[in-house]
Amino acid sequence: MGIVISDELDPLFETGVLLYCSSKKFNAKDRIIAELNGLGINGEAFYQKHFSIIKRYLRYFKKNMVVIEGKEFFFNAQEDFFALALKILVENREWIDDFGGVSDLEVRSLIAFMLENRQSTRLPDKEKMPVLEGSSEIIDFLQKQDITEEMKWHFMEFMSRPKYWLEVLFECISANIPAYEQAVYVVRRPYAEVLKRYRDYTEAHAEDMQKRYGPDRVVHPTLIAPVQQLDTFTRGYHGMLNEFISRKDRNxxxxxxxxxxxxxxxxxxxxxxxxxxxxxxxxxxxxxxxxxxxxxxxxxxxxxxxxxxxxxxxxxxxxxxxxxxxxxxxxxxxxxxxxxxx
Missing domain, CATH: 1.10.10.10 (Winged helix-like DNA-binding domain superfamily/Winged helix DNA-binding domain)
Structure with a gap:
């Protein structure tokens, strides 16, 4: 299978990032402007010119989102922790409907592998994943990781009760997909214009995207992470406003x-x-x-x-x-x- 460039948003990814951007800890505007400034772009001007659809999208999601008890564990956490949890979600989306046959040990092994191999592009065989059966093994494993002390404590709790916490995440996402769908509907007209440009861009840059994401990937557009390029083991997420950053006009x-x-x-x-x-x-x-x-x-x-x-x-x-x-x-x-x- 080669790369598949989809023109459809991934509801699980969009809903997860919308929830994170709606948290009290996350200031979406300041973060985006800072990232753009870091690229040598006038972040404030770029934000004012191109982000009206994103602001409206997020505003209507917030208006309709459902608050689930325990959501702060993921959506007020450090970004690296949330990103790993979201990666687990989009790569194991079948668990949302059927999580009963999965053990705590299996989930813990997956978390440990993904934390230890954040640059890996594919999962190993199950028998090659770390096996952490008790608290002492979890502590020893986390002490070796290049992460902050705050994240170590967060991962300690996550890995102690992995199925419980993933079920909280699944409930948060499932309950808020309708809010995501409503937000997309509200911005449908400007979204259609952005999507047309995105299709034209991906068609013209298919070879570049192949190099960026590699084979055996389904690459989705993302509206809530509009100037980013992200990937998991089998999926990629390409910001729908990236064309304005990477465009090579020679004027x-x-x-x-x-x-x-x-x-x-x-x-x-x-x-x-x-x-x-x-x-x-x-x-x-x-x-x-x-x-x-x-x-x-x-x-x-x-x-x-x-x-x-x-x-x-x-x-x-x-x-x-x-x-x-x-x-x-x-x-x-x-x-x-x-x-x-x-």
């Missing part, structure tokens, strides 16, 4: 915007060190973290910026995501500088 203003974005990224010493390291050979997240003495979460943040700037690309090999320098983008940057300033 002078677009060239200057692209240069600002790339030069801002290279103005950070760690990002420059990453590119120098990748020039030697492609590496995956943990290799970069070890060689540069950075945490894996910090490396992931740097790679997200470099990827969105077009300075790196990804290759998926042996169940790992390898990052590579995009030499053509660097040559293009040098040529653009020469043309503007030479």
């Amino acid at each position: 002078p203003d677009a060239i200057k915007d692209s240069l600002v974005m790339k030069m801002k990224a290279l103005g950070d010493r760690s990002k420059l060190e990453i590119l120098c390291t990748l020039k030697e050979q492609p590496k995956y997240n943990l290799e970069l973290a070890d060689s540069l003495k950075l945490s894996t979460s910090t490396v992931s943040h740097h790679m997200s910026v470099l990827f969105n700037c077009g300075l790196v690309s990804v290759q998926k090999k042996n169940a790992k995501v390898y990052y590579c320098v995009e030499t053509e983008a660097i040559e293009e940057m040098a040529a653009d500088l020469q043309n503007l300033l030479g």
